[in-house]
Amino acid sequence: MTLPISKLERYQGSMFGLAVGDALGTTVEFRDPGSFEPVSELVGGGVFGLEAGQWTDDTSMALCLAESLLHCGKFHPLDQMQRYVRWYRDGYLSSTGSCFDIGNTVRAALERFERSGEPFSGSLKQTEAGNGSLMRLAPVPLFFAQTPAEAMIRSGDSSLTTHATVVAVDACRYYGGLIVGALQGAEKAELLSEAYAPVPGFWDKHRLVPEIRQIAAGSFKTKQPPEIQGTGYVVHSLEAALWAFQHSDSFTEGCLMAVNLGQNADTTGAIYGQLAGAYYGVKAIRADWIAKLTMSDYIAETAAALLEAAERRDGQEEEEAG
Numbered sequence: 243m244t245l246p247i248s249k250l251e252r253y254q255g256s257m258f259g260l261a262v263g264d265a266l267g268t269t270v271e272f273r274d275p276g277s278f279e280p281v282s283e284l285v286g287g288g289v290f291g292l293e294a295g296q297w298t299d300d301t302s303m304a305l306c307l308a309e310s311l312l313h314c315g316k317f318h319p320l321d322q323m324q325r326y327v328r329w330y331r332d333g334y335l336s337s338t339g340s341c342f343d344i345g346n347t348v349r350a351a352l353e354r355f356e357r358s359g360e361p362f363s364g365s366l367k368q369t370e371a372g373n374g375s376l377m378r379l380a381p382v383p384l385f386f387a388q389t390p391a392e393a394m395i396r397s398g399d400s401s402l403t404t405h406a407t408v409v410a411v412d413a414c415r416y417y418g419g420l421i422v423g424a425l426q427g428a429e430k431a432e433l434l435s436e437a438y439a440p441v442p443g444f445w446d447k448h449r450l451v452p453e454i455r456q457i458a459a460g461s462f463k464t465k466q467p468p469e470i471q472g473t474g475y476v477v478h479s480l481e482a483a484l485w486a487f488q489h490s491d492s493f494t495e496g497c498l499m500a501v502n503l504g505q506n507a508d509t510t511g512a513i514y515g516q517l518a519g520a521y522y523g524v525k526a527i528r529a530d531w532i533a534k535l536t537m538s539d540y541i542a543e544t545a546a547a548l549l550e551a552a553e554r555r556d557g558q559e560e561e562e563a564g
Contacts, residue, residue, distance in 0.1 A: 250549055251523035252425050256380045257545040258538075259493065259519020260304055262531050263511025264297040264377075267501035271298075275467060275504040282498065284531045295534035296337040299344050300377040300512035301541075305335040307400065308381035308544050312551055317382075317396050319361035319403050326403070327352050337536040345374045345474070351404040364406030371409040373479035375401035377509045379414050380516040383421040384548040388556035390440040394419045394448075405476070412454040413476045417517065419444070424520035433521070434488055436460060453477045462488055472503030472510040479506065483514040493518050493526040 247255075268288045270278050286294040306325035314321050328334035330341050330352050347370045354363040364375075382400045386393035397418025398411040405411070423433050423440045432438065437445050437458045450458060457477070462470070462485040470485045471478045482503055490496030493515075500514040501507045519527060532538055 247427070247523035247525075249425065250546060251525060252427075252520045253384055253549040254524040254542055254545040255493075255519030255522060255527060256384060256421060256425075256516050257304070257308075257519070257541050257548075258524055258527050258532055258535070259497075259515030259517075260377075260380050260512045261297050261301045261515070261535055261541055262519075262527055263497050263500065263513070263515030264300040264508045265292075265295055265535060266497060266531075267508035267511035268292055268296075268298050270501065270504050270507045273504045273507070275472070275502070278504065280498070280502045281507075284534050290342050292338070293536075295531075295538075296536050298337075298508050299329075299341070299348070299374075300509055301337070302329050302335050302341070303348075303374075303378035304381055304512075305537075305541075305544065307378055308385075308548060309335070311381055311385045312544070312547050315551070317386075317399065319399070322400070323352070323355045323361045323363070323403050327356060345372055346370075347372045348374045348404050355403075362402045362406065364402050364404045364410075366406050368407055368409070370405070371407040371476050372405060372474050373410075373413075373476045373506065373509050373513065375403075375405040375410050376413050376417060376476055376479060377512045379417060379513075380421060380520075381544075381548060382414075383418040384425070384545070385552055386555075387422050387425050387552050390419070390422045391444060393422050394439070394441070394444065408451050409453050410476045412450050413480045415448070416450060416454055416458055417480060417513070420517055421520050424517055430487070430521065433517075434460065434463070434484065454480070457481050457484065467503060470503065472500070472505045472507055474506040474509070479510055479513055482510050483517065486510075486514050487518055487521075493522045494528060 286292040333340040351363040398415040486496040486500040501511040
Protein backbone atom coordinates (compact mmCIF):
# COMPACT_ATOMS: atom_id res chain seq x y z
CA MET A 243 0.00 0.00 0.00
CA THR A 244 1.37 3.41 -0.96
CA LEU A 245 1.12 6.14 1.65
CA PRO A 246 -0.76 9.31 0.71
CA ILE A 247 1.42 12.24 -0.34
CA SER A 248 0.94 15.29 1.87
CA LYS A 249 0.50 18.81 0.54
CA LEU A 250 3.86 19.82 1.98
CA GLU A 251 5.54 16.90 0.21
CA ARG A 252 3.98 18.00 -3.07
CA TYR A 253 4.99 21.64 -2.58
CA GLN A 254 8.54 20.70 -1.67
CA GLY A 255 8.57 18.19 -4.51
CA SER A 256 7.71 20.88 -7.03
CA MET A 257 10.37 23.32 -5.84
CA PHE A 258 13.05 20.68 -5.36
CA GLY A 259 12.06 19.06 -8.65
CA LEU A 260 12.69 22.34 -10.44
CA ALA A 261 16.11 22.82 -8.82
CA VAL A 262 17.21 19.18 -9.24
CA GLY A 263 16.21 19.15 -12.91
CA ASP A 264 18.10 22.40 -13.42
CA ALA A 265 21.24 21.17 -11.63
CA LEU A 266 21.22 17.81 -13.44
CA GLY A 267 20.75 19.39 -16.85
CA THR A 268 23.49 21.99 -16.60
CA THR A 269 26.07 19.22 -17.12
CA VAL A 270 25.03 18.85 -20.78
CA GLU A 271 23.53 22.30 -21.43
CA PHE A 272 24.04 23.48 -25.04
CA ARG A 273 25.20 20.04 -26.20
CA ASP A 274 23.47 18.19 -29.01
CA PRO A 275 21.67 14.94 -28.19
CA GLY A 276 23.87 11.93 -28.78
CA SER A 277 27.10 13.93 -28.45
CA PHE A 278 27.63 13.12 -24.76
CA GLU A 279 27.59 10.24 -22.31
CA PRO A 280 24.07 10.20 -20.84
CA VAL A 281 23.70 11.95 -17.50
CA SER A 282 22.94 9.55 -14.65
CA GLU A 283 24.20 11.45 -11.60
CA LEU A 284 24.29 14.98 -10.21
CA VAL A 285 27.88 15.92 -11.07
CA GLY A 286 27.92 19.60 -12.10
CA GLY A 287 30.46 20.71 -14.67
CA GLY A 288 29.08 21.79 -18.03
CA VAL A 289 29.80 25.06 -19.83
CA PHE A 290 29.70 27.04 -16.57
CA GLY A 291 31.94 24.65 -14.62
CA LEU A 292 29.47 24.38 -11.76
CA GLU A 293 29.90 22.28 -8.66
CA ALA A 294 27.53 19.36 -8.20
CA GLY A 295 24.25 20.75 -6.91
CA GLN A 296 24.68 24.30 -8.17
CA TRP A 297 21.82 25.48 -10.36
CA THR A 298 21.33 28.13 -13.03
CA ASP A 299 18.98 30.98 -13.93
CA ASP A 300 15.89 28.74 -13.86
CA THR A 301 16.03 28.22 -10.10
CA SER A 302 17.32 31.73 -9.34
CA MET A 303 14.35 33.31 -11.11
CA ALA A 304 11.91 30.87 -9.51
CA LEU A 305 13.22 31.81 -6.07
CA CYS A 306 12.96 35.52 -6.92
CA LEU A 307 9.34 34.95 -7.97
CA ALA A 308 8.60 32.98 -4.79
CA GLU A 309 10.18 35.68 -2.63
CA SER A 310 8.05 38.33 -4.31
CA LEU A 311 4.81 36.42 -3.78
CA LEU A 312 5.66 35.74 -0.14
CA HIS A 313 6.92 39.24 0.65
CA CYS A 314 4.04 41.06 -1.06
CA GLY A 315 1.34 38.53 -0.22
CA LYS A 316 0.01 38.93 -3.74
CA PHE A 317 0.97 39.00 -7.42
CA HIS A 318 3.12 42.13 -7.76
CA PRO A 319 4.86 42.36 -11.17
CA LEU A 320 6.87 45.46 -10.28
CA ASP A 321 8.37 43.73 -7.25
CA GLN A 322 9.04 40.60 -9.33
CA MET A 323 11.01 42.57 -11.89
CA GLN A 324 12.95 44.44 -9.23
CA ARG A 325 14.04 41.10 -7.78
CA TYR A 326 14.96 39.73 -11.21
CA VAL A 327 17.12 42.81 -11.78
CA ARG A 328 18.82 42.28 -8.39
CA TRP A 329 19.66 38.75 -9.52
CA TYR A 330 20.90 40.00 -12.92
CA ARG A 331 22.99 42.86 -11.55
CA ASP A 332 24.00 41.66 -8.07
CA GLY A 333 23.69 37.86 -8.05
CA TYR A 334 20.72 37.87 -5.65
CA LEU A 335 19.56 34.27 -5.11
CA SER A 336 22.25 32.87 -7.40
CA SER A 337 23.87 29.53 -6.57
CA THR A 338 27.32 31.07 -7.12
CA GLY A 339 26.78 34.67 -5.97
CA SER A 340 26.68 36.09 -9.50
CA CYS A 341 24.44 35.97 -12.56
CA PHE A 342 26.44 33.68 -14.85
CA ASP A 343 23.60 32.42 -17.06
CA ILE A 344 20.80 34.55 -18.50
CA GLY A 345 18.72 34.14 -21.64
CA ASN A 346 18.81 36.89 -24.27
CA THR A 347 15.05 37.43 -24.06
CA VAL A 348 15.15 37.80 -20.28
CA ARG A 349 18.16 40.12 -20.42
CA ALA A 350 16.47 42.37 -22.98
CA ALA A 351 13.25 42.52 -20.92
CA LEU A 352 15.11 43.39 -17.71
CA GLU A 353 17.04 46.14 -19.46
CA ARG A 354 13.80 47.52 -20.96
CA PHE A 355 12.34 47.54 -17.44
CA GLU A 356 15.38 49.39 -16.09
CA ARG A 357 14.85 52.10 -18.72
CA SER A 358 11.05 52.38 -18.54
CA GLY A 359 9.95 51.14 -15.10
CA GLU A 360 7.20 49.17 -16.88
CA PRO A 361 7.04 45.71 -15.25
CA PHE A 362 5.34 44.03 -18.21
CA SER A 363 8.39 44.35 -20.45
CA GLY A 364 8.21 41.02 -22.27
CA SER A 365 8.70 41.05 -26.01
CA LEU A 366 5.78 40.28 -28.32
CA LYS A 367 8.05 39.00 -31.10
CA GLN A 368 7.29 35.41 -32.07
CA THR A 369 11.03 34.85 -32.50
CA GLU A 370 11.39 35.44 -28.75
CA ALA A 371 8.91 32.78 -27.60
CA GLY A 372 11.50 31.20 -25.34
CA ASN A 373 11.08 29.03 -22.26
CA GLY A 374 12.36 31.57 -19.73
CA SER A 375 8.97 32.16 -18.11
CA LEU A 376 7.93 28.49 -18.06
CA MET A 377 11.18 27.43 -16.38
CA ARG A 378 10.48 29.54 -13.25
CA LEU A 379 6.69 29.08 -13.07
CA ALA A 380 6.09 26.79 -10.06
CA PRO A 381 5.77 29.41 -7.28
CA VAL A 382 2.70 30.94 -8.98
CA PRO A 383 0.48 27.83 -9.08
CA LEU A 384 1.78 26.87 -5.63
CA PHE A 385 0.81 30.25 -4.17
CA PHE A 386 -2.62 30.40 -5.86
CA ALA A 387 -3.39 26.67 -5.71
CA GLN A 388 -6.54 27.10 -3.60
CA THR A 389 -8.13 29.16 -6.39
CA PRO A 390 -7.31 27.14 -9.53
CA ALA A 391 -8.74 29.54 -12.11
CA GLU A 392 -6.77 32.40 -10.60
CA ALA A 393 -3.68 30.18 -10.49
CA MET A 394 -3.91 29.56 -14.23
CA ILE A 395 -4.56 33.21 -15.11
CA ARG A 396 -1.72 34.42 -12.87
CA SER A 397 0.56 31.77 -14.36
CA GLY A 398 0.04 33.45 -17.71
CA ASP A 399 0.47 36.91 -16.20
CA SER A 400 3.81 35.84 -14.73
CA SER A 401 5.11 35.36 -18.27
CA LEU A 402 4.28 38.91 -19.37
CA THR A 403 7.14 40.44 -17.40
CA THR A 404 9.74 38.87 -19.68
CA HIS A 405 7.92 36.80 -22.35
CA ALA A 406 4.74 38.40 -23.69
CA THR A 407 4.16 36.23 -26.77
CA VAL A 408 0.83 34.47 -26.54
CA VAL A 409 2.56 31.10 -27.04
CA ALA A 410 4.70 31.61 -23.91
CA VAL A 411 1.74 32.96 -21.93
CA ASP A 412 -0.47 30.02 -22.90
CA ALA A 413 2.29 27.51 -22.13
CA CYS A 414 2.41 28.95 -18.61
CA ARG A 415 -1.38 28.98 -18.22
CA TYR A 416 -1.65 25.34 -19.30
CA TYR A 417 1.30 24.13 -17.23
CA GLY A 418 0.10 26.09 -14.21
CA GLY A 419 -3.14 24.13 -14.41
CA LEU A 420 -1.27 20.84 -14.56
CA ILE A 421 0.77 21.73 -11.48
CA VAL A 422 -2.41 22.65 -9.57
CA GLY A 423 -3.95 19.34 -10.61
CA ALA A 424 -0.88 17.47 -9.39
CA LEU A 425 -1.04 19.31 -6.06
CA GLN A 426 -4.67 18.18 -5.77
CA GLY A 427 -3.61 14.55 -6.28
CA ALA A 428 -4.93 13.99 -9.81
CA GLU A 429 -3.71 10.77 -11.43
CA LYS A 430 -1.23 10.97 -14.30
CA ALA A 431 -3.77 9.74 -16.85
CA GLU A 432 -6.14 12.54 -15.82
CA LEU A 433 -3.43 15.21 -15.91
CA LEU A 434 -2.38 14.11 -19.38
CA SER A 435 -5.91 13.75 -20.73
CA GLU A 436 -6.92 16.04 -23.57
CA ALA A 437 -7.04 19.73 -22.61
CA TYR A 438 -6.88 19.01 -18.87
CA ALA A 439 -7.71 21.83 -16.50
CA PRO A 440 -8.45 21.71 -12.75
CA VAL A 441 -11.43 23.98 -13.52
CA PRO A 442 -14.10 22.33 -15.73
CA GLY A 443 -14.67 24.21 -18.98
CA PHE A 444 -11.75 26.61 -18.43
CA TRP A 445 -10.36 26.19 -21.93
CA ASP A 446 -13.79 26.79 -23.48
CA LYS A 447 -13.68 30.33 -22.05
CA HIS A 448 -9.93 30.90 -22.27
CA ARG A 449 -8.88 29.22 -25.52
CA LEU A 450 -5.32 28.11 -26.10
CA VAL A 451 -3.32 29.05 -29.20
CA PRO A 452 -2.93 26.17 -31.69
CA GLU A 453 0.68 25.34 -30.77
CA ILE A 454 -0.19 24.79 -27.10
CA ARG A 455 -3.57 23.26 -27.91
CA GLN A 456 -1.79 20.51 -29.89
CA ILE A 457 0.35 19.69 -26.86
CA ALA A 458 -2.69 19.76 -24.57
CA ALA A 459 -4.31 17.31 -26.98
CA GLY A 460 -1.45 14.86 -26.39
CA SER A 461 1.17 15.43 -29.12
CA PHE A 462 3.86 14.25 -26.68
CA LYS A 463 2.24 10.81 -26.37
CA THR A 464 3.01 9.66 -29.91
CA LYS A 465 6.31 11.40 -30.66
CA GLN A 466 9.83 10.26 -29.82
CA PRO A 467 13.21 11.98 -30.26
CA PRO A 468 14.34 13.51 -32.59
CA GLU A 469 10.79 14.86 -32.97
CA ILE A 470 10.89 15.60 -29.24
CA GLN A 471 13.51 18.30 -28.73
CA GLY A 472 14.93 20.05 -25.68
CA THR A 473 15.48 23.41 -27.33
CA GLY A 474 14.91 26.89 -25.91
CA TYR A 475 11.62 27.31 -27.82
CA VAL A 476 8.81 27.17 -25.28
CA VAL A 477 6.69 24.80 -27.41
CA HIS A 478 9.54 22.29 -27.65
CA SER A 479 10.33 22.62 -23.93
CA LEU A 480 6.75 22.04 -22.82
CA GLU A 481 6.32 19.07 -25.14
CA ALA A 482 9.65 17.56 -24.05
CA ALA A 483 8.85 17.87 -20.35
CA LEU A 484 5.45 16.22 -20.82
CA TRP A 485 6.99 13.51 -23.01
CA ALA A 486 9.38 12.63 -20.18
CA PHE A 487 6.55 12.67 -17.64
CA GLN A 488 4.30 10.51 -19.83
CA HIS A 489 6.93 7.89 -20.70
CA SER A 490 8.44 7.34 -17.24
CA ASP A 491 7.34 5.70 -14.02
CA SER A 492 9.39 7.64 -11.47
CA PHE A 493 10.72 11.12 -10.86
CA THR A 494 14.30 10.00 -11.47
CA GLU A 495 13.60 8.15 -14.71
CA GLY A 496 11.67 11.06 -16.21
CA CYS A 497 14.16 13.69 -15.08
CA LEU A 498 17.04 11.84 -16.71
CA MET A 499 15.01 11.40 -19.89
CA ALA A 500 14.38 15.15 -19.95
CA VAL A 501 17.94 16.32 -19.40
CA ASN A 502 19.46 13.75 -21.74
CA LEU A 503 17.68 15.45 -24.63
CA GLY A 504 20.59 17.90 -24.38
CA GLN A 505 20.47 21.42 -25.85
CA ASN A 506 18.56 23.50 -23.27
CA ALA A 507 18.85 20.56 -20.89
CA ASP A 508 18.78 22.46 -17.59
CA THR A 509 15.49 24.12 -18.48
CA THR A 510 13.85 20.98 -19.85
CA GLY A 511 14.77 19.33 -16.55
CA ALA A 512 13.49 22.28 -14.49
CA ILE A 513 10.16 22.34 -16.33
CA TYR A 514 9.71 18.58 -15.97
CA GLY A 515 10.68 18.74 -12.30
CA GLN A 516 8.02 21.29 -11.35
CA LEU A 517 5.19 19.00 -12.41
CA ALA A 518 6.77 15.63 -11.65
CA GLY A 519 7.87 16.81 -8.21
CA ALA A 520 4.35 17.95 -7.39
CA TYR A 521 2.97 14.65 -8.68
CA TYR A 522 5.40 12.22 -7.02
CA GLY A 523 6.22 14.29 -3.91
CA VAL A 524 9.60 15.19 -2.45
CA LYS A 525 10.24 11.71 -1.05
CA ALA A 526 10.38 10.39 -4.62
CA ILE A 527 13.34 12.66 -5.41
CA ARG A 528 16.69 11.09 -4.56
CA ALA A 529 17.76 12.25 -1.12
CA ASP A 530 21.43 12.38 -2.13
CA TRP A 531 20.55 14.79 -4.96
CA ILE A 532 18.59 17.05 -2.64
CA ALA A 533 21.43 16.96 -0.09
CA LYS A 534 23.88 18.19 -2.75
CA LEU A 535 21.70 21.11 -3.86
CA THR A 536 22.94 24.60 -3.09
CA MET A 537 20.61 26.33 -0.56
CA SER A 538 18.70 23.10 -0.03
CA ASP A 539 17.29 24.20 3.35
CA TYR A 540 16.20 27.52 1.88
CA ILE A 541 14.34 25.79 -0.96
CA ALA A 542 12.54 23.54 1.54
CA GLU A 543 11.58 26.55 3.67
CA THR A 544 10.38 28.49 0.62
CA ALA A 545 8.12 25.62 -0.44
CA ALA A 546 6.69 25.37 3.09
CA ALA A 547 6.10 29.13 3.15
CA LEU A 548 4.26 28.96 -0.19
CA LEU A 549 1.96 26.28 1.21
CA GLU A 550 1.33 28.32 4.34
CA ALA A 551 0.56 31.40 2.24
CA ALA A 552 -1.81 29.45 0.00
CA GLU A 553 -3.72 28.09 2.97
CA ARG A 554 -3.81 31.51 4.63
CA ARG A 555 -5.26 33.04 1.46
CA ASP A 556 -7.86 30.28 1.35
CA GLY A 557 -8.85 30.97 4.95
CA GLN A 558 -9.15 34.69 4.31
CA GLU A 559 -11.40 34.09 1.32
CA GLU A 560 -13.63 31.79 3.38
CA GLU A 561 -13.93 34.48 6.04
CA GLU A 562 -14.84 37.10 3.43
CA ALA A 563 -17.39 34.75 1.85
CA GLY A 564 -18.90 34.03 5.28
